[in-house]
Amino acid sequence: MSLQYLAARLPINHPKLPQVQQSLFMRRAGEGGEREVLSYLQEALYSLPSFILHNFHVRVPKHFSIQIDYLVLTNNYILMIEVKNIKGRITFKPNPAQMIRELDGDLIAMDCPFAQLDRNLIHFKKLIGQVSLPIYTAIVWVNRSAILNQPPLNSPHQLIFIKQLPHYLNQLDGLPNQVIDLHSLVKRLKSKATPFYLSDICERYSLAPNELLSGLICMSCYTLMTLHARTWICSRCKMKNNYMLDENILCAFDLLGDNLQMNELRQLLPFLYSRNLEKLIETGSIRRTSPKKNRVYSLERTTKVHWIKWNGIN
Template identity: 30%
Template sequence: MNNELLIRMILAERLPKNHAAWNPVTRELKNALAGAGGEERTLALLNKELELPESPMLLKDLHIPIKEGYAQIDILLLHRKFVCVLEVKNMTGEFYFDTENFQFHRMIDGRREGMKNPESQLHRAVKAAEKFLHAPVDGIIVLASRSGRVVEGPKHYPVVSLDYLPFYLEKLAEGEKRLDPLVLAAKLRSLPKRDFRKQLLERYGVSLNEIRLGVTCKSCRNCAMIRSERKWHCVRCGMYSKDAHEVTLQEFAVLFGEELPTGFAYRLLGVEDKYVLYRLLEKSALQGNERGKRWIVPRPELLEAYFRAVYR
């Protein structure tokens, strides 16, 4: 999971439902989850079925600079014979590409829905990749759902169903060797990491004093647990845990950074005893040279495990 997706998941859990940002957060989270599911299926299929003379490199969730902004790339495939951007769409319905006005809509359940044009998104990503890598780049729109059907196709790029994608890519590899994928990958990995935290919090208008604090019960999911007898207890469902605070610390780190003021840690975890707080933070938020502050040890696998259970 990338940080952008994790931030939306945390906000959907921690924002009160009457907050102005809760509806857009949950709506965009739903779309992001669908997209992530399509990308995971695409990567799994390629790793399993794609047969090329030499193994390709598959890079995902890239943001390549273009003019004043960035082009987002779902999956970039690097091979000695070609480079290809995969624009993965995990949508259902009937799809219509307007080749004259470069617009896009789908029909679903008798309704017409205008949406961002996948061909325009792909074209922007291809041009950004070509300029950054100084290499020719192909592009494919990938339909990850079998419940999607193209009625009117795009003008400049192919649309390929996920099942057929390995065969299509194998055709691209029939040309001459011309690229060094290791050199291209090194260049892409040198790109600075984008910090979505500040961008999304400002966009949604969310500040620290607006989110729900406390250690979340992973069963109730919106109920703060109480620390008693070295365990976290949920008064609503009776569940208990020894280390539920670990996820809360990771959530705070993703939203607001790894620096944790000790005074705020009492409120964040909902404890009052300084010895209890010390034991809870001893290994999870390390002391530095600055008095009154700790630094949370990043453990993204805890958040991934928690949210995979929530959104399975």
Template identity: 30%
Template sequence: MIVKKRIKPLKLFKFEALFRRLDLDHPKRQIASETYAKSLAGYRGERSLDFPLSFLPEQKYHVLHDLRLYDGSHYFQIDCLLLSSNLIIIIEVKNITGTLIFDSTFNQLIRINDNKDERAFSSPIIQVNRHVEQLQKWLKLQKFPAMPIEPLVIIGNDKSVIKSTEKGKSQTLSQFVLPYYVLPDKIKELEVRHTTYLLTKESQHTLSKQLQIQHHPLKFNILQHFQISESDLIKGIQCTNCKFYSMHRTFGTWACDRCMTTSKKAHMQALRDYYLLIGTTINNRQMNDFLQICSPHITKHLLNSLCSITIGTNKGRKYVLSFAFE
């Protein structure tokens, strides 16, 4: 059963907010777009696990997606963890198109695309094996018994060709690296190798719960990461129809000066963008500036109706923003 769902990473929402608020010709937009494309491909690759994992016995496995744990020295990210009473399987997903050559001599993954261009990536086998060591360290730190941990690298694109640089090594490679659609068969193979019950059902639930409690989401300040100034962002309220930042408040609603579209909640997207790009708290002055609202009374009314939690008093009051992202 899925005990920690895979949700769209907050990082992707931050990129999308940035693209709404950054000029097309901004010098940092290109590199941000390239980084976003890689992150989106990774997320889509992880989603390729959904179908093969649906074949697992629901009561036997606890499935935890997107875990970030601390082993006492370093944080480490696991794309997917499968926990049973017999073993733990950790999965690293790669969604890379083309011919994928695993070079065990230099510990690289080499991708050759349709244009015959070559590009090297760090070895996902090295990465997932390191995660095994870190997870073993984490289990000991949390005072759980040692468990057999099996690492897998799943290729999320069924059109990718998987190869090895060493002759006769492809059989060894296939023990770790496989296309997503053969995952159920691989798990059955691992079950045959690990038949000793090490956890009771109660202990399995306890470990599963602790993994969720100890998850530390990565904090990602997108403006700081790309060295983009807040002053570079486009301010105002974006029209829900024509997408220009041309809405103003009139008679309790928002109206677009260009296409005359009206909306009661157009300011919500602007506040979500502020939350994603700048911070989780906002005061009247900041809202007036970011949403380009001329009336402090309108700002105060909107914030009081939206935010139930405040910090400070009088002129030092800040409103705590809260949004759900799925």
């Protein structure tokens, strides 16, 4: 949502707009791919005692952060899955590790999923500690039209197309059963997980707030709204409302940073008054420092993790 919000705030001829739109496109494609993988996992695992954890994210400030698309836990194995939904001709370069995508004659270098899994596996093993289950890793390619060149030699990570996933899981089912309390293992992992969110987005794209359009954004169609006699009206979907202000304020924090003064918020929302923040303060979404002068408003990030999906017999 935040990237779409940023795209809506960039002038149409802004040089960074294509880059933001590309990130947005990749993120959406990734999410679509992950949904598809989930249905394959659920189908293959429905009759087994198993847990499927989606978007397992752990951030240890100043040390590392890892994000694993899917973790599958059964009595036979742990499987880490990295999902890729990218089309084109894909080449994996071993040293330095890089993935090259060729599409319509254009070459783009991307993060190598093999190197990504190497790193995730190292940190995951440290996080989980002693466990009797073997840990497997797989890159699942969702885009069916992609042409994948040979994966790096000697890589421990499997590279498979989504259609091969049921067969691959079936093979793993043949591994010996371990006496393990899956519930307590999942509980242990859950205690380590941290929520994932995009923050300081302008900084990520090296954008200054004054490069962005100011005003209220329609949160239904991501278009700049205009004010007519105290009512905000979207020029595209014609929605008339004033209730989107709260969502705009929260998105402004995502873009500019978690701790902001009123004058910083006004760079995007010039009509904002401190009374407009009262509701968000009451509900605990925003905290404010006590001195009236140079008062700072801070976004309270949720500590809830919405990543667990279990399925199968347990």
